[in-house]
Amino acid sequence: MIKLVNVCKSFGSQCVLNNLSLEIPRGLITAVIGPSGEGKSVLLKQLIGLQAPDSGQVIVDGTDITRLGRSSLNRVREKFGMLFQNAALFDSLTVFENVAFPLEEKTSLSRQEIKSKVHEALRHVGLSGIDHKYPDELSGGMKKRVGLARALLLKPQIILFDEPTTGLDPIICRAIHQLIADTHRLFGFTAVIVSHEIPEIFDISHRVAMLFRGEIIEEGPTETVRNSRHPVVRQFIDGSLEGPIQFLK
Amino acid sequence: MGIRQPIQRLGGVTLAILRDMGRMLTFLLYALYTIARRPGRPIHILKQLHFIGAKSLFVICLTAAFTGMVLGLQGYYTLAKFGSEGMLGSAVALSLIRELGPVLTALMVTGRAGSAITAEIGIMKITEQIDALKTMALEPFKYLVSPKVIAAVIAVPLLCAVFDVVGIAGGYVVGVKLLGVNPGTYFFEMEKSVVAKDVISGFIKSLSFGLIISWVCCFKGYNAGHGAEGVSRATTAAVVMSSVSVLIWDYFLTSVLL
Numbered sequence A: 001m002i003k004l005v006n007v008c009k010s011f012g013s014q015c016v017l018n019n020l021s022l023e024i025p026r027g028l029i030t031a032v033i034g035p036s037g038e039g040k041s042v043l044l045k046q047l048i049g050l051q052a053p054d055s056g057q058v059i060v061d062g063t064d065i066t067r068l069g070r071s072s073l074n075r076v077r078e079k080f081g082m083l084f085q086n087a088a089l090f091d092s093l094t095v096f097e098n099v100a101f102p103l104e105e106k107t108s109l110s111r112q113e114i115k116s117k118v119h120e121a122l123r124h125v126g127l128s129g130i131d132h133k134y135p136d137e138l139s140g141g142m143k144k145r146v147g148l149a150r151a152l153l154l155k156p157q158i159i160l161f162d163e164p165t166t167g168l169d170p171i172i173c174r175a176i177h178q179l180i181a182d183t184h185r186l187f188g189f190t191a192v193i194v195s196h197e198i199p200e201i202f203d204i205s206h207r208v209a210m211l212f213r214g215e216i217i218e219e220g221p222t223e224t225v226r227n228s229r230h231p232v233v234r235q236f237i238d239g240s241l242e243g244p245i246q247f248l249k
Numbered sequence B: 001m002g003i004r005q006p007i008q009r010l011g012g013v014t015l016a017i018l019r020d021m022g023r024m025l026t027f028l029l030y031a032l033y034t035i036a037r038r039p040g041r042p043i044h045i046l047k048q049l050h051f052i053g054a055k056s057l058f059v060i061c062l063t064a065a066f067t068g069m070v071l072g073l074q075g076y077y078t079l080a081k082f083g084s085e086g087m088l089g090s091a092v093a094l095s096l097i098r099e100l101g102p103v104l105t106a107l108m109v110t111g112r113a114g115s116a117i118t119a120e121i122g123i124m125k126i127t128e129q130i131d132a133l134k135t136m137a138l139e140p141f142k143y144l145v146s147p148k149v150i151a152a153v154i155a156v157p158l159l160c161a162v163f164d165v166v167g168i169a170g171g172y173v174v175g176v177k178l179l180g181v182n183p184g185t186y187f188f189e190m191e192k193s194v195v196a197k198d199v200i201s202g203f204i205k206s207l208s209f210g211l212i213i214s215w216v217c218c219f220k221g222y223n224a225g226h227g228a229e230g231v232s233r234a235t236t237a238a239v240v241m242s243s244v245s246v247l248i249w250d251y252f253l254t255s256v257l258l
Helices: A040-047 A070-077 A095-106 A111-124 A140-152 A170-187 A200-204 A222-226 A231-238 B004-037 B042-052 B054-081 B085-126 B129-135 B140-178 B183-193 B196-222 B227-257
Strands: A002-011 A014-024 A029-033 A055-060 A080-083 A158-162 A190-194 A207-212 A215-221
Touching (some): A002 A040, A014 A040, A014 A215, A029 A040, A029 A170, A040 A055, A040 A158, A040 A190, A080 A140, A080 B129, A095 A111, A095 A140, A140 A170, A170 A190, A170 A200, A207 A222, A207 A231, A215 A222, B004 B196, B042 B054, B042 B085, B042 B140, B054 B085, B085 B129, B085 B140, B085 B183, B085 B196, B129 B140
Parallel strands (some): A029 A207, A080 A158, A158 A190
Antiparallel strands (some): A002 A055, A207 A215
């Protein structure tokens, strides 16, 4: 289980996370929703130690990762996989090399074993036969799927998804959500998805947390949040221009 | 009130410079620590050796040939004033081995490979590829910094040796073939005046220049700002800082090694 306790994070004078606390249960898909620029990606980066909070604790399976040194933090990171917003594929490596990279660096598998595992992972995400292509030859959706294949390969216990469907057309968006749900059923990992794809994200998540002005203002099972009466949550879900969330000031 | 502001600004700038220097030193120490602990796979080092070393050969040979030829030309007419044309070989060789070889090699490597190193690491940073390495519980220094530092420290002295040889040949072509210096005298005087200390000092210089170039360029790339502009600024800063550092360090090393 992952637990954020009173986490604060500021960039200069801008407070992004304000005494935020959140529990992410094991084995479930938790979606973190909220307007753009509210610090959802910052929250995700706290979970894996890519950014350190100014204060507060980030507890992963009982270990406060904010107190760990580089090597201990790396041991905790072995539990994680992450799919970045732009997939963050290594642009000088082919698709095959990208997906094979963690296996080559972290296991002692033979070339043949790596090859078969990579092909299996690519098949899982519906991308057979593109081994030789470079990331700049792929569409946005294909990049995300390659990123997902890479994240899944070492069978992590926890996978973080940073806006996995942003900028994709509705069909690919649905396909990616379906893929996340299917792979979750298959591998049973804990997932944290940062997204503002409403209402699609409700279809695949078990729990939802809404981030607004640096705080979690609503959190619970998907249906509870979907039917929330909180005015901010309501406005965000309905996509209404009228309400407490002011975009044009 | 009037005098407080400039003093505050000066203090702020001084603190910022000290902070940057501290960060650079920490970066170097961590890079050396990583090299000592886990230097990275040989294939990564070989790739960097190919990029920094083999791919710089052409530009090094070209620069060396013309530098040697200019030295031959200038040296001949200067020495002719004192009737010492026979010393041309030793003048060309000493200038190249002790000074011009290491410095010009370092400046060429900075321009050709150093800028590319900064741009590569900078782009990896802004596209979250470095974060991706971290999320895989891999140490980015092992993949991005160590192989480049090791390769630069090996490649720059080798390139410098090539520079010296080609430069001496360039001086030979101008001095002996065009201006009529006796070929035996050209090499005899060279052999007489160049001692092991000259070669060793050139080697030490080029070795340290390799470290400076890779250190500064990797650091600037790793700390590149936002977007394409951030990478372009980092690349420019890396080339300027590496070149200036090489020249300053050259002065201090020369004063110690002379």
